[in-house]
Amino acid sequence: MANKWWKDSVVYQIYPRSFMDSNGDGIGDIPGIISKLDYLKLLGVDVIWLCPVYESPNDDNGYDISNYQSIMKEFGTIEDWEELLAQIHNRDMKLIMDLVVNHSSDEHAWFVESRKSKDNPYRDYYIWRPGADGSEPNDWGSFFSGSAWQFDEGTNEYFLHLFSKKQPDLNWENPKLRQEIYKMMTWWLDKGIDGFRMDVINLISKVPQLPSVGNGEGYHFGGEHFMNGPRVHEYLKEMNREVLSKYDIMTVGETIGVTPEDAALYVGEDRDELNMVFHFELMEVDSGQHGKWDVKPWDLREMKQIIAKWQIGLEGKGWNSLYLNNHDQPRMLSRFGDDTVYRMESAKMLATLLHTLQGTPYIYQGEELGMTNVKFNSISEYKDIETLNMYEEHLAAGEDIGTIMNAIYVKGRDNGRTPMQWDGSEHAGFTTGTPWIAVNPNYQSINAEQAVKDPHSIYHYYRKLIELRYAHNVTGYVAFRLLMEDSTNLFAYVRTLGDEKLLVVLNFFKEPAQFQLPDDITFHKHELLISNYEAKADTDIRSITLRPYEALVYKLQC
Ligand code: NOJ
Numbered sequence: 001m002a003n004k005w006w007k008d009s010v011v012y013q014i015y016p017r018s019f020m021d022s023n024g025d026g027i028g029d030i031p032g033i034i035s036k037l038d039y040l041k042l043l044g045v046d047v048i049w050l051c052p053v054y055e056s057p058n059d060d061n062g063y064d065i066s067n068y069q070s071i072m073k074e075f076g077t078i079e080d081w082e083e084l085l086a087q088i089h090n091r092d093m094k095l096i097m098d099l100v101v102n103h104s105s106d107e108h109a110w111f112v113e114s115r116k117s118k119d120n121p122y123r124d125y126y127i128w129r130p131g132a133d134g135s136e137p138n139d140w141g142s143f144f145s146g147s148a149w150q151f152d153e154g155t156n157e158y159f160l161h162l163f164s165k166k167q168p169d170l171n172w173e174n175p176k177l178r179q180e181i182y183k184m185m186t187w188w189l190d191k192g193i194d195g196f197r198m199d200v201i202n203l204i205s206k207v208p209q210l211p212s213v214g215n216g217e218g219y220h221f222g223g224e225h226f227m228n229g230p231r232v233h234e235y236l237k238e239m240n241r242e243v244l245s246k247y248d249i250m251t252v253g254e255t256i257g258v259t260p261e262d263a264a265l266y267v268g269e270d271r272d273e274l275n276m277v278f279h280f281e282l283m284e285v286d287s288g289q290h291g292k293w294d295v296k297p298w299d300l301r302e303m304k305q306i307i308a309k310w311q312i313g314l315e316g317k318g319w320n321s322l323y324l325n326n327h328d329q330p331r332m333l334s335r336f337g338d339d340t341v342y343r344m345e346s347a348k349m350l351a352t353l354l355h356t357l358q359g360t361p362y363i364y365q366g367e368e369l370g371m372t373n374v375k376f377n378s379i380s381e382y383k384d385i386e387t388l389n390m391y392e393e394h395l396a397a398g399e400d401i402g403t404i405m406n407a408i409y410v411k412g413r414d415n416g417r418t419p420m421q422w423d424g425s426e427h428a429g430f431t432t433g434t435p436w437i438a439v440n441p442n443y444q445s446i447n448a449e450q451a452v453k454d455p456h457s458i459y460h461y462y463r464k465l466i467e468l469r470y471a472h473n474v475t476g477y478v479a480f481r482l483l484m485e486d487s488t489n490l491f492a493y494v495r496t497l498g499d500e501k502l503l504v505v506l507n508f509f510k511e512p513a514q515f516q517l518p519d520d521i522t523f524h525k526h527e528l529l530i531s532n533y534e535a536k537a538d539t540d541i542r543s544i545t546l547r548p549y550e551a552l553v554y555k556l557q558c
Contacts, residue, residue, distance in 0.1 A: 001269055006195070006250035006276075007319055007475055009046035009094070010355075010466050011362045015327040016053055016075055017061055018419045019365055021431035028419070028430070030076035030084050036422075037087055039448065043368060043459065044466035047094045047250070049197050051327060053081065057107050059166035060144075060385050061417075062098075063199060064105035068184045085192060094194035096250060101181050102200045103167040110180075111168055118155050124174045127160040129210065138212040141219030145389035148222070160210070162203060162226065164385055172204045172235055185243045195249035198274070201236070202255040202266070205229030221291075227257040233265060236273040245272065252276040252321055252360075260313025267318030276321040276360060281306045283329060286410075293390055293407040298336070300508050304482060304491055311358055311480035320359025324350060325367060330415040332364075334373035338549065342510055343370050343446075345549035348461045348532035349506050352551035353491065355465040356474060356504045363462065366420055369451050370458040373415040374440045379405070383437050384413045423449035461532065468530055472555065477502045489513045490546065494521065494556075501556040502529075507546035515544045523556035 001007075020032030030053065040048065052062035055070045062072065071081050088095045104111060113122035129137035131151070137158050140148040142165075149158040150165040160169045170177055185196070206226045213220035236253075244251060253266055255277040266274050285302050288294030314320055324332035333339050337346030347370035354361045376382060379391055387408055394404045409415075414437060421443040422429035428443035440446075451459035468474060477495035483505075484492050490513050491506040501523065507513045528535055532551045541554060 001316060001319070004250075004275070004319075005094075005248075006047070006360060008470070009250075009360055010044065010469065011047040011049050011096070011360060012040055012043070012045040013049045013051070013326055013362055013364045015051045015365060015417060017436060018417050018430070020420060020422070021433065021435070024431060024433040025074065026431050026433040026435045027074045029074065030071070030080040034080075034084050034087050037091055037093075039452070041091045041093065042452070042463070043363075044463050045093065045363065047096060047194065048088060049096045049252075049362070050098065052098045052100055057105055057166065059105070059164050061383075063100050064103070064107075064164065064167045065100055066105040066107040067109070068104075069187060082191070089192070094250075096195040096197055096252075097188055097193050098199060099185065099196040099201075100199040101170060102203050103161065103163060103169045106166045106168055110177075114168075115152050115154055115159070118157070125171055125177045126168045127171050127206070127210075128155070128157045129160070130157050138210050138222070139214060139218070139220050140210075140212075140222035140225070144386050145393045147219050160206075162200075164389075169206075170204075172231070173208070178235065178238065182239060182243045185239075189243070189247050189249065193249070195275075196251050198251060198253040200256060201253040201274075202228050202232055202258060202262075202277075204235060205231040223257055228255075228262055228265075233271075233273065236266065237271075240272045240274075250275050252278060254278045256280055260310050263310075264314060264317045267314070269318060271318075276319050278321050278323065278326075279310065281310070282324070286335070292411055293394070295407055295410045300488055300491065301486065303336075304485060307353075307357065308480065308482045308485075308493075315358070315478060315480065320357065321362060322354045322357050322359040323362040323364070324354060325416060326362070326364045327416050328413050330411055331371055331373050332367065333370055334415070335410075336508070338510060339370075339372040342549045343372070344456075344458060345532055345547075347458045349508070349549045349551040351458070351462055351465055352504065352530065352532065352553060353506055355462075355469060356495075356502065356553055358475065358477065358480065358495065364416065366416075368459045368462045369421060369446055369448055371418075371421060371446060372440065372442060373409065374418050374438075375409050376414075376438065379408075381438055382408065382412065382414050384417065387412045387414060421447040423447050461530075464530055468553075472502075472529060473497065474502065483518060484516065487513070490515055499558045501558055503541070503552075503554040503556055505544065505546065505550075505552045505554075507548065507550045510548040512548070513546050515546060517542045521556070521558075523558045525557035527555045527557075529553045529555055 016028050019028040021028050022031035053075045054065045055067035056062045110122050110125045114126045136147050136149040142148040144164045151158050203226050213222050251274045253274045258279050263277050285298040288296040333347045418440045419430035419435050424444045428439045451457040477497045479496045481494050489509045495502045505515045530553045
């Protein structure tokens with residue numbers, strides 16, 4: 001496959017509202033980010049992905065954009081943003097911006113016009129339909145609870161919103177709308193940005209008849225009618241031809257419900273669409289049949305199968321993106337590791353997984369500190385619209401508060417949105433004011449100041465992993481092979497480059513576990529590249545007893 005800078009990069013995701021507040025209003029901002037760039041440079045990341053910083057009424061924290069070409073006032077000015085870009089580039093890092101074009105805010109000028117009348121020139125920028133027999137045009141449910149349709153009295157029609165009712169879906173069938181979006185993208189690219197993360201980009205094409213799911217009462221997930229819809233590849237190829245192909249940039253699409261086969265159509269190197277996608281298969285391993293809030297225990301064998309399927313499925317075709325958490329997910333350490341006794345060991349073990357697979361790893365702010373989920377006592381402390389809507393809906397359906405709160409503790413998006421823990425001072429050094437969402441009470445022991453000072457911290461382990469990635473060409477290894485696939489506690493694999501192999505062995509639990517190298521893997525020399533424990537002398541690597549959450553990465557000379 002082709003050599004590209006984004007394949008060799010490590011991306012760091014910033015959720016600006018929670019990263020660093022410079023002016024004491026309790027909300028993170030752009031000057032705050034600038035003040036922390038040296039911290040990111042020291043960590044060794046190459047690319048910063050900035051979640052939306054555009055003007056927005058913040059119904060969904062910036063994913064509801066009212067002006068695509070301006071900066072949200074709480075975050076700063078366009079001059080601040082320009083300074084940020086310059087400072088990032090000065091440090092030899094890159095910046096990718098979030099592109100949210102499946103929907104806009106209902107306060108965007110296009111929508112303000114669109115809802116005025118049926119013959120308004122902007123009417124067709126959104127998806128309007130008359131009601132069916134006095135109710136919604138179809139039975140689709142919104143991702144944020146309730147119907148995906150909102151009635152608008154002005155013109156007596158409904159508009160579609162797959163997310164909140166303040167996030168009307170844009171109508172990509174309209175070529176004028178598409179041109180407006182391409183123009184806007186070009187405007188940002190001409191300012192010198194290095195790419196885009198594209199929000200729910202595989203939802204932009206809906207089946208034109210907008211058919212009902214039609215399996216009973218209530219609202220249903222209509223994904224089959226809008227995930228990977230009929231014209232999505234046509235739109236992305238057009239976007240690529242008219243915009244993306246003119247720049248040396250990276251693109252990563254957030255794609256719900258894609259398999260490796262679907263993904264290859266988005267990221268295939270001969271497809272001229274995107275560079276990478278984020279898939280959700282791993283994020284669903286602890287969801288029961290009723291979806292995200294129906295919490296079930298995850299199974300390591302299932303996780304391994306999913307990762308192997310993606311490693312093998314895209315090999316030689318397209319590039320993987322590697323993540324275990326982001327601003328929409330609980331903290332990976334609380335979800336897949338141990339956030340109490342073995343916090344350090346398990347955070348490093350999970351990091352080892354992400355940084356030794358083929359693909360581009362994404363670090364979500366605070367992951368490098370081993371930040372954990374949070375448990376607020378009262379629903380009033382939660383801010384996320386998805387969580388709050390779910391709470392109301394489940395309460396109305398008669399579910400008990402304990403079950404609802406437990407689901408929020410395990411899965412809620414605010415777990416990943418509590419402020420960055422910079423130091424042990426009040427509000428973790430995030431703000432001198434009152435933070436928009438409370439700081440995780442564990443900030444006195446888990447914070448950046450402490451982590452940077454301690455050479456054995458999770459932060460420094462990430463640094464070493466990143467260094468290793470370059471020093472040993474970790475991206476170059478191919479032919480992923482899962483070892484001991486039936487093991488319920490070990491995740492082990494090899495990847496090969498010429499006569500060298502990278503052997504990775506991870507213990508996912510606190511009980512010691514026995515690793516056995518298959519007989520057909522022979523080698524005459526081995527080197528331990530990294531581990532989250534002090535190395536044991538004279539390890540026979542054909543048969544190793546791993547300590548709790550131990551991670552071992554060897555290079556084998558075959
Ligand atoms: C995915 C984003 O990551 C999430 O935060 C947002 O709520 C939805 N898309 C809608 O934009």
